[in-house]
Amino acid sequence: MSWKLSLVLFTLLQTAAGSAQAPRPSDAAALEQEGKLAQATIAWRSIVAANPRDAEAFASLGFVLSEQGQYEQAVPAYRKALALNPRLRGVQLNLGLAEFKQGHFAVAISPLSAAFRADPNSRQVQTLLGMSYYATQQFAEAARYLSEAARADPGNVELRQALAQSCLSARQYTCALDQFHQILQREPDSAAAHILSGEALDGLDRTPEAIAEFEAAAKVSPQEPEVHFGLGYLHWKLLQFDSAKEEFEKELAIDPNHAQALAYLGDIELKRGNREQALPLLQRAVQSRTDMRIAYLDIGTIFAEQKRYPEAIAALQRAVELDPNQPDAHYWLGRVYQGANDEAAAKREFAKVRALHQKAEDDVASQMSRLSKTKPQ
Numbered sequence: 001m002s003w004k005l006s007l008v009l010f011t012l013l014q015t016a017a018g019s020a021q022a023p024r025p026s027d028a029a030a031l032e033q034e035g036k037l038a039q040a041t042i043a044w045r046s047i048v049a050a051n052p053r054d055a056e057a058f059a060s061l062g063f064v065l066s067e068q069g070q071y072e073q074a075v076p077a078y079r080k081a082l083a084l085n086p087r088l089r090g091v092q093l094n095l096g097l098a099e100f101k102q103g104h105f106a107v108a109i110s111p112l113s114a115a116f117r118a119d120p121n122s123r124q125v126q127t128l129l130g131m132s133y134y135a136t137q138q139f140a141e142a143a144r145y146l147s148e149a150a151r152a153d154p155g156n157v158e159l160r161q162a163l164a165q166s167c168l169s170a171r172q173y174t175c176a177l178d179q180f181h182q183i184l185q186r187e188p189d190s191a192a193a194h195i196l197s198g199e200a201l202d203g204l205d206r207t208p209e210a211i212a213e214f215e216a217a218a219k220v221s222p223q224e225p226e227v228h229f230g231l232g233y234l235h236w237k238l239l240q241f242d243s244a245k246e247e248f249e250k251e252l253a254i255d256p257n258h259a260q261a262l263a264y265l266g267d268i269e270l271k272r273g274n275r276e277q278a279l280p281l282l283q284r285a286v287q288s289r290t291d292m293r294i295a296y297l298d299i300g301t302i303f304a305e306q307k308r309y310p311e312a313i314a315a316l317q318r319a320v321e322l323d324p325n326q327p328d329a330h331y332w333l334g335r336v337y338q339g340a341n342d343e344a345a346a347k348r349e350f351a352k353v354r355a356l357h358q359k360a361e362d363d364v365a366s367q368m369s370r371l372s373k374t375k376p377q
Contacts, residue, residue, distance in 0.1 A: 105135035
C-alpha cells in the first residue's frame with residue numbers, strides 16, 4: 001500500500017471517529033434504568049469529559065459508581081458536582097453516605113450535616129449523622145440525632161442500643177436508663193442491657209438499684225465479662241468489702257489478668273491492713289494496665305509507710321498524672337517528701353491539697369447558689 005493511500009485511509013478513519021455521536025444524558029439515564037450500570041458509568045464518564053461544567057452529570061456519575069459499591073471513585077465525582085453547584089439536591093446526602101460506607105465517619109459528618117439542614121425531617125439523615133457521631137465518640141451529638149431516629153423506629157433494638165450507650169457515655173443517665181428499660185422489655189435476658197442499665201443507675205447515685213441490675217446480668221450470664229467486676233465495684237462503693245471481694249475473685253476466675261479486679265481487690269486488702277497481700281495484687285494490676293490510678297496510689301502509700309521513698313514518689317507521681325485534681329495523691333506525696341527531708345517539695349504538695357479542697361468547697365457553694373436561685377418563689 002502506497003503512503004498516499006495510507007494517508008487517505010487514516011484521514012477517513014479520523015473523520016468517522018470524530019463524527020460519532022457522544023452519549024446524551026438521556027442515553028446514560030436509560031442505561032441506569034435498565035440496570036446496565038457499567039455501561040452507564042462509561043456513558044457518564046464520556047459526558048463529563050465532553051461537558052466538564054455539568055454538575056448534574058458528575059452527580060449522576062457518582063450515583064452509578066456508588067450503586068456498584070465503588071465509593072472511593074464516587075466521592076470525587078460528588079465533590080466535583082458540589083463544587084459546580086453547591087445547592088444540587090441530594091448530593092450532600094449521597095456524598096455523606098459514600099464516606100460513611102467506607103468507614104470515613106469523621107469526614108461524613110460535614111456533608112450529612114448539610115443534608116440535615118436541607119431536610120431536618122429525614123430519618124435516614126438523622127440515623128447516618130447520629131451513627132457517625134457515635135463512631136467518632138462524640139456521644140452528646142450522637143444522642144441528639146439518634147433520639148429522633150429511635151423515636152421514629154421504636155422496634156429497632158440496635159438503634160436503641162447505640163442511643164443508650166451514647167447517653168451513658170455523655171452522662172445523660174436518665175436518657176440511658178429509659179432506653180435500656182425499653183431494650184429489656186423486648187430482650188429481658190440481655191445481660192449487656194442489664195449491665196449498662198446498672199451503670200446508668202450508678203451514674204444517678206442509685207447504687208442499690210444498680211446492684212440489682214448487675215445481679216440480674218450475672219444470673220442470666222454468669223460468665224459474662226465485666227459483670228462480676230461491675231458488681232464488685234458497686235459493693236466496694238458501699239464499703240461492702242466481703243461481697244466486693246467475692247465478686248472480684250469471680251471476675252479473676254474468668255480473666256486472671258483483669259487489671260481493675262486486681263487493683264480493687266488489692267485496695268480491699270490494703271484497707272484491711274493486709275499490706276503483704278495487697279502489694280502483689282496492685283503490682284500485677286499496673287503490669288497489666290498503666291492507667292490504674294487507684295493501684296498507683298495504693299502502691300505509693302505502701303512504699304511510703306515502708307520508707308521506700310523513691311519508689312513511693314514514682315508511684316504517686318503517676319497517680320497525679322492520671323488525675324491531678326484529686327488531693328489524696330498530693331497529700332501522700334507531701335508526706336513522702338517530708339520523710340525524705342525535702343521540705344520545699346512537701347510544702348508545694350500540701351499547698352496543692354489546700355487549693356483542691358478550697359476549689360471543691362467553692363464548687364459546692366456555687367452549685368447551692370444556683371439551686372437556690374431556681375427555687376419557686
